[in-house]
Amino acid sequence: MQWMHKDLLDIDNLTAQEIEHILQTAVPMKEVLARPIKKLPTLRGKSIALMFYESSTRTRTSFETAAKILGADITNFSVAQSSVSKGESLLDTAKTLQAMNIDLVVIRHTSSGAPEFLAEWLTAGVINGGDGQHAHPTQALLDYFTIKDHLGGFKGKKILIIGDVLHSRVARSNALGLKKLGAEVTFIGPPTLLSPEMKYLGVKISYDLDKELPGADAVMALRLQLERQQSGLVPSIREYNRLYGLTRERIEKTGKPTIVMHPGPMNRGVEIASDLADSVQSVIEEQVTNGVAVRMALIYLMIGGGTANVVD
Amino acid sequence: MLWIKNVRMVDPSQGISAIGDLLVKDGRIAKTGERFSEEDVLAVLGVKKINQVDQVEGQGKYLFPGLIDVHVHLREPGQEDKEDIQSGTRAAVRGGFTSILAMANTKPVVDTRAMVEFVRHQAQRAGKARVYPVAAVTKGFLGQELVEMVDLKDGGAVAFSDDGKGIQSAETMRLSLEYAKLTGCPIISHCEDNNLAGQGVMRKGEASARLGLKGIPASAESVMVARDVLIAGETGGKVHIAHVSTKESVWILRAAKKLGIDVSAEVNPHHLLFTDEDVKLTNASYKVNPPLAGREDQEALLEGLLDGTIDMLATDHAPHTWEEKTRPFAETPFGINALETVLAAVWQELVLKGKMNIEKVVQLWSVNPACRFGLEGGTLRAGTPADLVLFDPAWREIITAESLESKAQNTPFLGKELQGFPIMTWVGGKIVMNRDHN
Numbered sequence: 001m002q003w004m005h006k007d008l009l010d011i012d013n014l015t016a017q018e019i020e021h022i023l024q025t026a027v028p029m030k031e032v033l034a035r036p037i038k039k040l041p042t043l044r045g046k047s048i049a050l051m052f053y054e055s056s057t058r059t060r061t062s063f064e065t066a067a068k069i070l071g072a073d074i075t076n077f078s079v080a081q082s083s084v085s086k087g088e089s090l091l092d093t094a095k096t097l098q099a100m101n102i103d104l105v106v107i108r109h110t111s112s113g114a115p116e117f118l119a120e121w122l123t124a125g126v127i128n129g130g131d132g133q134h135a136h137p138t139q140a141l142l143d144y145f146t147i148k149d150h151l152g153g154f155k156g157k158k159i160l161i162i163g164d165v166l167h168s169r170v171a172r173s174n175a176l177g178l179k180k181l182g183a184e185v186t187f188i189g190p191p192t193l194l195s196p197e198m199k200y201l202g203v204k205i206s207y208d209l210d211k212e213l214p215g216a217d218a219v220m221a222l223r224l225q226l227e228r229q230q231s232g233l234v235p236s237i238r239e240y241n242r243l244y245g246l247t248r249e250r251i252e253k254t255g256k257p258t259i260v261m262h263p264g265p266m267n268r269g270v271e272i273a274s275d276l277a278d279s280v281q282s283v284i285e286e287q288v289t290n291g292v293a294v295r296m297a298l299i300y301l302m303i304g305g306g307t308a309n310v311v312d
Numbered sequence: 313m314l315w316i317k318n319v320r321m322v323d324p325s326q327g328i329s330a331i332g333d334l335l336v337k338d339g340r341i342a343k344t345g346e347r348f349s350e351e352d353v354l355a356v357l358g359v360k361k362i363n364q365v366d367q368v369e370g371q372g373k374y375l376f377p378g379l380i381d382v383h384v385h386l387r388e389p390g391q392e393d394k395e396d397i398q399s400g401t402r403a404a405v406r407g408g409f410t411s412i413l414a415m416a417n418t419k420p421v422v423d424t425r426a427m428v429e430f431v432r433h434q435a436q437r438a439g440k441a442r443v444y445p446v447a448a449v450t451k452g453f454l455g456q457e458l459v460e461m462v463d464l465k466d467g468g469a470v471a472f473s474d475d476g477k478g479i480q481s482a483e484t485m486r487l488s489l490e491y492a493k494l495t496g497c498p499i500i501s502h503c504e505d506n507n508l509a510g511q512g513v514m515r516k517g518e519a520s521a522r523l524g525l526k527g528i529p530a531s532a533e534s535v536m537v538a539r540d541v542l543i544a545g546e547t548g549g550k551v552h553i554a555h556v557s558t559k560e561s562v563w564i565l566r567a568a569k570k571l572g573i574d575v576s577a578e579v580n581p582h583h584l585l586f587t588d589e590d591v592k593l594t595n596a597s598y599k600v601n602p603p604l605a606g607r608e609d610q611e612a613l614l615e616g617l618l619d620g621t622i623d624m625l626a627t628d629h630a631p632h633t634w635e636e637k638t639r640p641f642a643e644t645p646f647g648i649n650a651l652e653t654v655l656a657a658v659w660q661e662l663v664l665k666g667k668m669n670i671e672k673v674v675q676l677w678s679v680n681p682a683c684r685f686g687l688e689g690g691t692l693r694a695g696t697p698a699d700l701v702l703f704d705p706a707w708r709e710i711i712t713a714e715s716l717e718s719k720a721q722n723t724p725f726l727g728k729e730l731q732g733f734p735i736m737t738w739v740g741g742k743i744v745m746n747r748d749h750n
């Protein structure tokens with residue numbers, strides 16, 4: 001399959017076939033990660049800019065690692081040091097990148113649509129590393145990879161996404177692709193964090209975690225920002241935990257060897273109990289590894305030639 | 313001296329919609345009627361030779377009383393990079409507007425008589441559209457102390473509004489509606505509850521969920537509309553609701569009018585032309601406040617205009633610089649640049665599609681605003697100032713940054729072709745715009 005997309009801005013631009021293609025490409029990438037010497041010459045001479053307008057060590061490090069293993073040169077524009085903090089507009093930053101002949105830009109931004117904005121101005125490819133409440137496609141892809149790895153596929157699988165769906169780009173992007181791949185997705189959370197509009201995604205909306213657990217193949221807890229209590233969206237962390245906190249006892253209600261996921265960073269004891277996070281059912285650490293593999297696959301497809309025939 | 317011939321005159325103030333001629337003498341309409349002969353014209357105008365009279369052939373065209381727009385942001389003083397009174401009034405006459413109400417949210421705000429007089433003075437200097445200043449309701453737009461309404465009215469203000477911001481304190485709104493009785497001028501209310509609107513950037517709904525943009529619920533507007541009509545009812549004050557955009561607001565206004573409350577309201581054409589489904593992440597010219605709403609709201613607004621619940625159309629012309637609008641959506645200011653495109657858009661999308669006839673458009677955009685705000689114009693009656701628009705329904709134009717008189721270009725129609733434009737505009741009998749001579 002020839003890779004046709006200049007950018008990866010959200011999952012809705014991808015077909016199920018294209019998603020599967022990325023996941024397939026990530027399989028040999030993951031094998032490379034398991035080797036003692038992790039280095040491929042594939043992208044030697046290519047340059048990638050990482051622009052993180054919103055701090056995220058985890059996502060930035062994952063992209064950085066992926067790019068390094070593929071042999072690309074990396075330029076980090078961290079907001080604190082660059083002209084960004086001096087009020088340079090995103091437009092001027094885009095023009096600067098254009099002038100430097102960068103091959104690929106990874107952007108994370110607090111404003112929804114910032115990656116689309118950049119993509120309109122750049123001939124280089126753009127990967128959305130998370131924008132506002134809009135999209136986080138690489139997180140979704142690594143979640144698909146993890147689900148496929150453990151459940152064998154997506155058709156008819158029951159997947160619960162739990163918590164602060166309202167503010168979650170992870171939930172949105174995940175649901176978009178999971179539906180395309182044939183899974184059944186349920187969003188669960190309190191009404192203040194789960195607006196009925198989300199039904200447009202074709203997902204089930206529920207306020208009752210315990211009712212939805214039976215039969216679930218995968219449960220994904222979302223991070224609850226602790227300031228949601230101050231904004232009046234949840235009365236207390238205590239009550240949130242009582243209603244939506246994942247625990248070992250609770251997860252038994254699925255009646256299945258359900259996998260437990262979390263995009264990180266976790267609030268242990270809030271949305272997920274520590275012992276569950278560290279249990280055998282938890283795939284949270286694998287998600288991190290898979291994140292590097294999937295990002296390698298994506299970068300490779302976008303600027304490395306575009307086939308799935310990775311060889312060393 | 314002017315003789316416009318053989319033109320379809322539309323004047324709902326006299327129930328006229330017929331082909332005929334119109335004569336102008338000394339800046340005022342001298343006579344209208346069916347075809348005049350040269351002798352008639354010479355007699356009415358009191359001249360000896362016909363070459364002393366400018367003649368305009370109006371076949372296939374419409375002649376309206378000049379449109380009156382009660383909601384325009386001219387940005388001067390303080391934000392002349394977006395627009396100034398000269399560019400804004402040039403844009404106005406190019407769009408068919410002979411009178412406009414200029415909002416007070418300039419820098420500084422128009423809250424003193426000196427400021428009101430400055431705005432009028434600048435408008436006279438520009439010599440295009442008539443500009444009627446709207447003064448602030450509260451000093452500095454702080455929502456606390458009332459401005460000197462009587463002195464401001466004496467300086468030329470025709471209404472009071474903190475538009476750009478909603479008055480959050482219900483008590484301040486009550487006091488302003490009471491005190492404004494001394495002036496007879498309406499309070500124009502920008503209905504927005506800041507708590508409900510929060511940091512939202514578009515209408516809350518499926519489209520905002522899809523784009524991952526923070527939503528503004530419809531109630532952020534409608535609860536304030538309810539509050540203000542109730543206070544107007546209780547005080548007997550005179551209120552005008554700016555930019556109505558939700559179906560709930562229309563219900564409230566319909567009920568308020570049944571109760572005899574002294575309320576009027578406007579709709580901005582962009583709320584009739586677009587919905588939240590049109591909002592694009594990378595095109596902030598669809599970002600406006602109140603935000604573009606849903607299909608049902610759009611239908612309710614049109615119904616409200618047709619049944620008289622809503623009294624007028626108004627642009628809410630809100631120019632912003634290219635730099636301000638060329639950013640990620642959430643970081644851009646609210647507002648649509650409308651004066652020069654809006655009549656064509658209404659013609660093309662509402663009149664040609666049979667949703668509203670041209671007589672109704674003139675009623676809503678000329679007759680009713682003149683009546684509500686006590687302005688001259690809004691009629692072709694003999695003896696009134698000759699504020700006129702000659703409209704060519706076949707004229708087509710592609711909207712470009714270069715073609716706009718406005719300094720700004722934040723219109724969803726940029727790069728698109730529209731049909732149906734004013735080709736000549738007169739203010740007080742003086743020609744101020746002629747598309748043929750551009």
Ligand SMILES: [Zn+2]
Nearest residue numbers: 475476502554
């Ligand atoms: Zn307003």
